[in-house]
Amino acid sequence: MERTPAACAMDWSIQLQKDLRSDIPGKSIDALQEIGRRLQRWNKDPKLTFAEHTMFGLFPEEDKLFLNAILLCLADAFSSGDKHTKECVVRIFMKIKRRGNRDAEGIFSKEMFENQLELLTRVKEVFDEGDTEERALSLRLFGCWAYFAKDCPDVRYIVLSSLVTGDVLEVKAAYFAAGCLSETSDDFAVVFLEMLRTTVSSQESSEDIKLAAGRAFAKLWCSFSIAENAYKLGLKLLMDSSEDDFSATMLISLSKIASRWMLLVPTQFELLTLFQSEDRSLRMQVTSLRCFRLLLAREVCIVPSNASTVHRVFGILHRSELQPTLQLESLRLLYKILLINFSIIPCMEIPELFQKLFVVVKNMLKSSVQSNRVFAVNVLADLSGKVLGRQDMWSGGSGCTLASQVISFILDQVISLVTPLIGNNMADFAVEFEVKSLLKTLF
Structure with a gap:
């Protein structure tokens, strides 16, 4: 059985400390990037069970012990390293923050974190002694650690006072930190x-x-x-x-x-x-x-x-000279709404709905933007497959009608695309790709 991240924690901790002390140029940065990827992976894993501890030969809470060793090592690197090192450390926690880590979940839960004060103290020292960039990096770390930093009066004061400083870089970082603290x-x-x-x-x-x-x-x-x-x-x-x-x-x-x-x-x-x-x-x-x-x-x-939402979006898509960006976003919204609601739309209403969709797709196939044309085809293909897969469509007799409409529409578009290319060896790859996409809908 493959060793889980928790089972590898001791090896990772030892390797990180060794690499950060290395004199080889770039070795410490590579080590930080690697431990960042490992922590992201570990954060997705469930907590080890007693049986897993036994299987991997771990004593109780060994994973927690070495996790805290790794985090202290990162805090030390932030405290003593140059700006590039500090940026790498912040990037590790920013990536984990962006992936939606919750307070009570993963390796950064209070249950796993034991050295909270030591971590905050090291970062506060950088904030107190550093320049504007270092203060901004410190504030971002406070934000990433909001789930335990919120209980520290010093951190609260630092963040709130930084909101009214004159430096834009520091103020923007303070807004990030204050927002994170406000979530908790x-x-x-x-x-x-x-x-x-x-x-x-x-x-x-x-x-x-x-x-x-x-x-x-x-x-x-x-x-x-x-x-x-x-x-x-x-x-x-x-x-x-x-x-x-x-x-x-x-x-x-x-x-x-x-x-x-x-x-x-x-x-x-x-x-x-x-x-x-x-x-x-x-x-x-x-x-x-x-x-x-x-x-x-x-x-x-x-x-x-x-129903009113769908009607409104169709209204946007039927505007004359619609901007390609607005056209694409409108179709994306329509696609999302229909995907969510197709299972509850009465089968007798679906053929009429598809008639409107055919008009939209036909208009988008005239777009000069290739990605818009291909997306329109994919929407039609996906929605057709999902609707025709409904049993009530066939028992009610609407399935055959809709299938005929879809096939007729697709054949018309294939003919309109292929005819101008006869004698031209289908040199336009984008159009050729659209033809193939449309044909996939038939089969």
């Missing part, structure tokens, strides 16, 4: 929300700072009261803004808050529909569609009914 602490989130209100409303705040503040709103969801207050403030700031960069950032943050709490979804739904109108900028229309897919990705119920 209600009382910290209350204070942070008031600071966000002041920052975004201030005429003296730079654009970079306002954008960082806007992104931080997405972290204010740990309790419904915090989420509701943050949502209301963010909504007001969004509606008062005339800047697309800030508006797009806030729209994404509000969608992320709403995705955490079902009660906020109806309001967010209506907000997103406001930004899908033609009088909005292309960027805001595309952002609203992407936010809609974000809600769907979290499997959040959409209100009002999905």
Whole structure:
């Protein structure tokens, strides 16, 4: 049986310490990158059972012992290493943070972490003695370790005071850290929300700072009261803004808050529909569609009914001279909604729905963007297969009708694509690829 990461912890710890002391150029950096990959792998594994401890010859909590040795080694490398080394250490924990590690799960749970104070002390020393870049790196580490750093008064003070310093790099890192702390602490989130209100409303705040503040709103969801207050403030700031960069950032943050709490979804739904109108900028229309897919990705119920949503998206796709980017995002949203709801759409309504889909796909096959054309074909092929696989489609007699419609549509498109290429040896690889994709739908 292959040794699990927990069973390899002792070897990894010894090897890391050896490599970090090496005089070979680049050896320490390679070691940090390797331990980063190993920790990511370990973080995905379930906790070892007693039987597994016995099987690998480990004494109780041996894996925890060497995990803490590895983490202390990384903290020492951050404390004593050059800036490149510090950046590598931060990158390890940033990657794990981005992969959605939760406080009570994985190798970074409180149960596994025993040297919390030692880790924070080493990083605090770098913050106190370092330059702007080193302080920013320290703040990002505090953010990555928010699940235990939130209980340290010194860290809270450092993060909050850094929000009002003059250096953009440090302030942006502080917003990241404050957002992470807000995900784990209600009382910290209350204070942070008031600071966000002041920052975004201030005429003296730079654009970079306002954008960082806007992104931080997405972290204010740990309790419904915090989420509701943050949502209301963010909504007001969004509606008062005339800047697309800030508006797009806030729209994404509000969608992320709403995705955490079902009660906020109806309001967010209506907000997103406001930004899908033609009088909005292309960027805001595309952002609203992407936010809609974000809600769907979290499997959040959409209100009002999905039928009205589908109708609205079809309306966007039927606009004349639709921008390729907006066209693609609209089809992606339609595809996501239909995938979720095809199992409950009455079989008698599906042929009519596909007639509308045929029009959309036909229009996209005229696009100058190859990826849009291929995606349209894939959508039609996938949805056709899923619908025709429904037993009630055939028992109700709609299956044959839909199959005939799909086959007729595909044959028409194959003929229209192939005919101009006769005598031209099918030199256009992109068109040839589309022909093959369409033919796959037939079989």
